[in-house]
Amino acid sequence: MSRLQVVSGKGGTGKTTVAAALALALATEGKRTLLVEVEGRQGIAQLFETEALPYEERKIAVAPGGGEVHALAIDAERALLDYLQMFYKLGSAGRALKKLGAIDFATTIAPGVRDVLLTGKACEAVRRRDKRGRFTYDYVVMDAPPTGRITRFLNVNDEVAGLAKIGPIYNQAQAVMRVLKSPGTAVHLVTLLEEMPVQETADGVGELRAAELPVGKVIVNMVRPHLLDEAAVKGVAGDGDRRKEVTKALAAAGVSAPTKLVGPLLEQAAEHAQRVELEREQRAVLARLGLPTYELPLIGEGMDLAGLYRLAGELRNLGEAR
DSSP, X not given: OOSEEEEEEOTTSOHHHHHHHHHHHHTTTTOEXXXXXXXXXXXXXXXXXXOOOOSSOEEEEEOTTSOEEEEEEOOHHHHHHHHHHHHHOOTHHHHHHHXXXXXXXXXXXXXXXXXXXXXXHHHHHHHXXXXXXXXXXXXXXXXXXXXXXXXXXXXXXXXXXXXXXSHHXXXXXXXXXXXXXXXXXXXXXXEXXXXXXXXXXXXXXXXXXXXXXXXXXXXXXXXXXXSSOHHHHHHHHSSSOOHHHHHHHHHHTTOSSHHHHHHHHHHHHHHHHHHHHHHHHHHHXXXXXXXXXXXXXXXXXXXXXXXXXXXXXXXXXXXXXX
């Protein structure tokens, strides 16, 4: 299984929630997972109901079987200071540059530098080993930018490597791309069974493949249950008038004033049948991508810590943590 798992998706699809649930699922049975945030939104802290994450790796959860989930909110400015110290031994000089505003300039204005720092920090965690030579983390899960930006975000190191032919920047970019384009990495895309998210997912898959980045799975989030069986859906979607039949059934069930309920019930049933058909169409689009597809249920009561553990259990049942 891939040791670096990148999770992207159109805004509103719940990619941060899926990334967090995936980290929990992978940490099952004694494994150690690092969950990385790169957008500065502190979404991970909110999901795990903890205080804002600092720029340091911190244990935030224990998975079933005693595994651990650690989290890191990567700050581009701090990552650049680490980079300057690692390769140029600037130390206090780097802090002086920060006071002068040079660090802020490099991370917000200079093309590509910010993304190099963010991806580089995550890849360093993937490669890191302890004193015994064992990997510090069994898995690293990155809550990455949305689908529309994911390919450029991950491929920016190639662009930097094309500009710098020698030296530490070149070596850093090459080392990062070796991790990102290796079989040990998988980029998962989160979507909903709706036209726009599915289309953006299809576009994202095409862009990732063109950049030779390893596409993992499609994860369909917030799947609503079917309230009617296939026969009932076809019946509601048909042209026949079901009003008398439904009225008779309600009366037989002891419902008072059944005629008042028939109209609203048939309208809701028709809406449900229409949604089922639209979802069927979107599943067909996803199937044509030729990728493994997982479906996660809608947590009707809202997403809290208990719901997050439930989603992690769904992912384990689907085989993602095996």
